[in-house]
Amino acid sequence: MPAISAAANEELRLKAKKLRQDVLTMVHQAGSGHPGGALSVLDILVILYYKVMRVDPHNYRDPQRDRLVLSKGHACPALYAVLADKGFFPARHLKTLRRLGSPLQGHPDMHKTPGVEMSTGSLGQGLSVANGMALAARLDKSPRRVYAIMGDGEIQEGQIWEAAMTAAHYCLDNLTAFLDYNGLQIDGWTRDVKTLEPIVEKWRAFGWHTLEVDGHDYASLLEAIRRAQVNKGAPTMIIAHTVKGKGVSFMENQINWHGRAPDAAEYARALKELKN
Amino acid sequence: MAEKTGIILPAEMATREAYGLALRELGRRRDKIVVLDADLSQSTHTALFAAEFPLRFFNLGIAEADMIGTAAGLAANGYVPFASTFGVFATGRVYDQIRNSVAYTRLNVKIAASHTGLTVGEDGASHQTLEDIALMRVLPNMTVVVPADARQTFLAVEAVANYEGPVYLRLGRPKIPRAVPPEMPFELGKAQVLREGSALLLVATGIMVGRALQAAAMLDREGLQAAVLNMHTIKPLDEDLLIAMARKTGAVVTAEEHSIIGGLGGAVAEVLAENCPRPLVRVGVKDTFGESGSPEALLQKYGLTAEDIAAAGKKALRKK
Ligand SMILES: Cc1ncc(C[n+]2csc(CCOP(=O)(O)OP(=O)(O)O)c2C)c(N)n1
Ligand SMILES: [Mg+2]
Numbered sequence: 133m134p135a136i137s138a139a140a141n142e143e144l145r146l147k148a149k150k151l152r153q154d155v156l157t158m159v160h161q162a163g164s165g166h167p168g169g170a171l172s173v174l175d176i177l178v179i180l181y182y183k184v185m186r187v188d189p190h191n192y193r194d195p196q197r198d199r200l201v202l203s204k205g206h207a208c209p210a211l212y213a214v215l216a217d218k219g220f221f222p223a224r225h226l227k228t229l230r231r232l233g234s235p236l237q238g239h240p241d242m243h244k245t246p247g248v249e250m251s252t253g254s255l256g257q258g259l260s261v262a263n264g265m266a267l268a269a270r271l272d273k274s275p276r277r278v279y280a281i282m283g284d285g286e287i288q289e290g291q292i293w294e295a296a297m298t299a300a301h302y303c304l305d306n307l308t309a310f311l312d313y314n315g316l317q318i319d320g321w322t323r324d325v326k327t328l329e330p331i332v333e334k335w336r337a338f339g340w341h342t343l344e345v346d347g348h349d350y351a352s353l354l355e356a357i358r359r360a361q362v363n364k365g366a367p368t369m370i371i372a373h374t375v376k377g378k379g380v381s382f383m384e385n386q387i388n389w390h391g392r393a394p395d396a397a398e399y400a401r402a403l404k405e406l407k408n
Numbered sequence: 409m410a411e412k413t414g415i416i417l418p419a420e421m422a423t424r425e426a427y428g429l430a431l432r433e434l435g436r437r438r439d440k441i442v443v444l445d446a447d448l449s450q451s452t453h454t455a456l457f458a459a460e461f462p463l464r465f466f467n468l469g470i471a472e473a474d475m476i477g478t479a480a481g482l483a484a485n486g487y488v489p490f491a492s493t494f495g496v497f498a499t500g501r502v503y504d505q506i507r508n509s510v511a512y513t514r515l516n517v518k519i520a521a522s523h524t525g526l527t528v529g530e531d532g533a534s535h536q537t538l539e540d541i542a543l544m545r546v547l548p549n550m551t552v553v554v555p556a557d558a559r560q561t562f563l564a565v566e567a568v569a570n571y572e573g574p575v576y577l578r579l580g581r582p583k584i585p586r587a588v589p590p591e592m593p594f595e596l597g598k599a600q601v602l603r604e605g606s607a608l609l610l611v612a613t614g615i616m617v618g619r620a621l622q623a624a625a626m627l628d629r630e631g632l633q634a635a636v637l638n639m640h641t642i643k644p645l646d647e648d649l650l651i652a653m654a655r656k657t658g659a660v661v662t663a664e665e666h667s668i669i670g671g672l673g674g675a676v677a678e679v680l681a682e683n684c685p686r687p688l689v690r691v692g693v694k695d696t697f698g699e700s701g702s703p704e705a706l707l708q709k710y711g712l713t714a715e716d717i718a719a720a721g722k723k724a725l726r727k728k
Pocket of ligand 2: 284317
């Protein structure tokens with residue numbers, strides 16, 4: 133039996149369509165930002181925030197909430213769209229993205245945006261922070277769980293592998309990490325810039341319970357997350373195969389959509405696709 | 409606190425050793441104190457805490473960047489982490505981690521560096537950080553504390569734990585004599601007048617405080633009354649007291665076991681230049697790396713003795 137019913141799956145699919153539109157609207161209005169990586173990570177955020185994480189938008193500082201560290205901070209438009217939709221802050225803030233005085237900074241700021249657990253933007257640091265949060269949960273004897281999301285290019289950073297060793301050494305089974313494996317970074321395909329492969333073997337060798345899923349398939353994602361939740365003694369890495377720019381045909385797998393905003397015509401085309 | 413807890417500190421003790429004792433003491437009273445180290449727990453003396461509170465001690469291995477990030481995560485979730493290693497690895501090596509995950513986030517992380525300055529000694533230049541105060545001082549939200557002796561370290565650890573926000577605590581390797589009267593309380597950001605004098609002001613930090621007092625005694629024998637100010641908190645700098653004393657004395661010397669660029673001398677120069685320009689001479693390492701040698705030989709070679717401070721005092725007076 134799939135981890136998710138057909139009706140629930142359809143609901144998430146529609147939700148994601150709407151959120152993808154929000155992402156493009158925000159980045160278009162801001163005139164800058166990172167649509168590619170936001171669209172690739174979006175379904176991971178959707179499954180986490182709508183089916184998995186125990187967070188309360190109206191009590192978002194509840195000490196017993198689950199935590200998410202978006203280590204690939206440049207994808208924050210996706211996180212902001214989800215947080216606004218969940219009611220962490222008014223949706224009207226979305227159009228202030230990247231503007232002077234906005235609560236929505238170009239990269240996540242934990243003090244400015246309700247629901248953001250950690251300020252990120254300098255790649256490679258989030259997994260260590262998530263480890264610290266997981267250790268804190270353990271010291272508190274709390275069942276809360278910690279989630280971290282990394283980009284594939286991001287894990288070229290050495291600190292990720294320091295943190296990978298730490299999580300395994302301390303048996304952080306309350307930690308679930310995702311690799312948004314869209315294959316692209318800024319200067320090209322990760323396999324050309326500096327390959328990550330063999331990636332599953334690497335995480336296994338580092339002592340992680342490692343799963344591979346289609347990062348746009350809710351049932352697979354949810355099943356992997358459930359398996360992570362019951363796995364004991366080791367952190368889980370979910371290698372999520374994704375498509376950079378997912379959902380907008382002319383952005384998919386295109387390197388130039390890493391860090392540029394759609395102009396008016398492109399925005400209209402994208403929205404039309406997403407409304408279908 | 410030292411007296412209250414029955415811990416009697418000897419007349420000579422390394423500040424890192426006092427740190428280890430203070431941390432263990434703190435751990436006994438506060439269960440949110442956690443300690444992180446990067447394979448140097450014997451040297452940093454965090455091993456004392458580790459032995460008593462193994463579940464609240466995390467050795468990250470030789471992975472300083474990861475240590476800072478882990479500390480940030482613990483702080484974000486209600487703990488008060490003290491992260492320790494040698495000064496070079498605790499600051500420059502992990503500068504971006506401190507900048508983005510600790511200072512920008514204003515997380516309650518305490519970075520306590522055990523081996524700083526020339527007195528690291530025989531290990532040589534690779535291990536002698538002479539720029540850490542400058543690096544930490546320039547970061548918004550960061551507090552920078554350099555205790556003058558072991559007892560002051562004991563008090564500073566308590567004050568730093570009570571303060572909410574990122575702190576860099578600069579400690580040292582060698583045993584050093586008492587410099588601050590034992591009954592003197594410690595308050596973050598409040599410099600201490602250890603000696604009054606009207607001719608000249610000696611502003612010192614860390615191990616140079618004791619040397620500044622010696623220098624003041626030397627000058628006194630020549631009829632020059634120098635005041636001595638212990639600037640144990642370099643950020644936020646006690647500007648009011650500094651300005652008042654600079655006005656009163658009219659000539660200033662700074663003394664630090666650090667580059668003369670960007671550290672105490674830099675901070676004092678900035679404040680004086682803007683508020684009350686007075687002749688200033690900076691005693692410290694003159695824009696160069698260190699080398700191997702005994703701590704005392706190094707301090708002599710690089711011009712960080714009491715005699716050097718006294719000579720700098722006379723130079724400042726000539727510029728009056
Ligand atoms: C430490 C650091 N170096 C460089 C950058 C600039 N940068 C921003 S995004 C990016 C590429 C990220 O690629 P990936 O992790 O694969 O993210 P995604 O494909 O999901 O956008 C780079 C190099 C950065 N933010 N941080
Ligand atoms: Mg990528």
